[in-house]
Amino acid sequence: MIPNTPPASALLAPPQGRPVFSIEVGSINGETTIGDLIVAFPGTRHVLMKHGLRFDVEDAGYLYMTLNVFSAIHGLATNNLVQELDTASREPPIQSSPQQLRPITTAPTA
Numbered sequence: 559m560i561p562n563t564p565p566a567s568a569l570l571a572p573p574q575g576r577p578v579f580s581i582e583v584g585s586i587n588g589e590t591t592i593g594d595l596i597v598a599f600p601g602t603r604h605v606l607m608k609h610g611l612r613f614d615v616e617d618a619g620y621l622y623m624t625l626n627v628f629s630a631i632h633g634l635a636t637n638n639l640v641q642e643l644d645t646a647s648r649e650p651p652i653q654s655s656p657q658q659l660r661p662i663t664t665a666p667t668a
Contacts, residue, residue: 593621
């Protein structure tokens with residue numbers, strides 16, 4: 559007998575009553591976690607690093623930290639940090655220049 563399993567679409571849908579998380583420009587606040595912020599707006603990473611964010615293995619907990627806690631630990635005013643991050647989130651992402659590839663040449667055959 560095959561057990562009753564929900565359809566695949568039900569497995570991908572968020573549970574009823576639970577909001578789907580999303581960060582939008584202008585919605586960054588003290589309760590925003592650093593990990594979520596960096597994923598949504600990679601350009602904010604340099605602002606956080608300027609204020610003391612480290613990515614060493616022993617500092618991995620920073621990813622789960624809210625901006626309120628980060629600000630308190632680093633002696634920052636949360637409102638000022640949020641404002642700076644909001645500005646950085648509005649900047650277009652930096653486009654890296656495409657790498658130039660060398661053509662592969664083959665040795666002449668006799």
